[in-house]
Amino acid sequence: MVKKVYGVGIGIGGESLTLKALNILKKVDKIFIPISKRGKSSVAYELIKEYIKDKKVEELLFPMSKDKDELKKCWEENLKKILSEEGEVALITLGDPTLYSTFSYMWKSLREKGVEVEIVSGISSIFAAASLLNISLAEGEEKVCILPQGKDLDKYLDDFDTIIVMKTKNLENILKGLDRDDLTIYLAKRLGLEDEKITFGSPREINFNEFNDYLSLAIIKKERR
């Protein structure tokens, strides 16, 4: 049975890798890389392949599906593949493994089977976006919230200084109706990839449609005037 599984956050890839992540990727016997569709290449692998050229890698299918039976079948297959390894392996994930990772289920199942799992932090796209956009996420006593799919956005617009909307393909639908002059919206997509893009502006100015990508996020900030 597999000896140890590392859940390695790769941040936005490239130099955003931590020393720990790189050391682990270099020492493990195999690296499992996630794909969302058979035949499609792995974004996570693309972002770090320069560092793991001679490593044994194996794809695991994690479909972007809402069909619970299909998902369960894939997860069990993936679990079986990981368990059947002999040595230490890593499973890589974009960003950080503790924030909206598809693999939380995997870590739990592995631990239930008595397998040692170690989570290795990565730079979340939230922080990568803030640095590229040259903004602070929060200062002093400012409050921040993260709303997946923009859930309950209207409810929190007045309360929070910074709101992050992520885990959606439809930033446009969620944000285009925001008719307020006190907000600046910062958008980032596909960070670390060739077609990465950032922009910012008032809700009325922004061209949202280029940011309708699952690997995108919005940082909404209330401007003090």
Added chain:
Amino acid sequence: MVKKVYGVGIGIGGESLTLKALNILKKVDKIFIPISKRGKSSVAYELIKEYIKDKKVEELLFPMSKDKDELKKCWEENLKKILSEEGEVALITLGDPTLYSTFSYMWKSLREKGVEVEIVSGISSIFAAASLLNISLAEGEEKVCILPQGKDLDKYLDDFDTIIVMKTKNLENILKGLDRDDLTIYLAKRLGLEDEKITFGSPREINFNEFNDYLSLAIIKKERR
């Protein structure tokens, strides 16, 4: 005048450094390290000194004071020191430079003077804590908020799946009164340092007083039962 200033997040130090952070720390002409009191050593420096043994470093005083005049005087002095450099320099900061960093003011002032500033992401203590505690910060559609000093905590306990309280020396005062069975509190302090500590439990079980340290944080999670 200084050519370029890197605001480098060092995460929790050690192997949590990113490749980018390390490359920049190695190439700059000088590294500015923050101290909170004259004569006191720099926590940020302690956490990465093994990697920058031969580098020129200089201390900058950022006091933990609420006296605005004193703060302003220190900031202006620090700004002058940075501006008077000749080449490229780095200013290191714990965690990530965009989340509650004392230096946000510094980046802004430098940019206003026409200096190029590049922010380099680091692993926030929030993520470092989650990985050490073996928990997910959020899964699926769960909402997260970050409340500095636990501001408005009562208001959000029912709404958010995960609440992070940080930037306080008084976790005990903020959290000990939480008389609810549906919460688990996860605490972490001084991550990366010799006296790092983590614990978790219900509000009634936890011994808070060991966590009354400015470099501590709490992750409050609602348990689904």
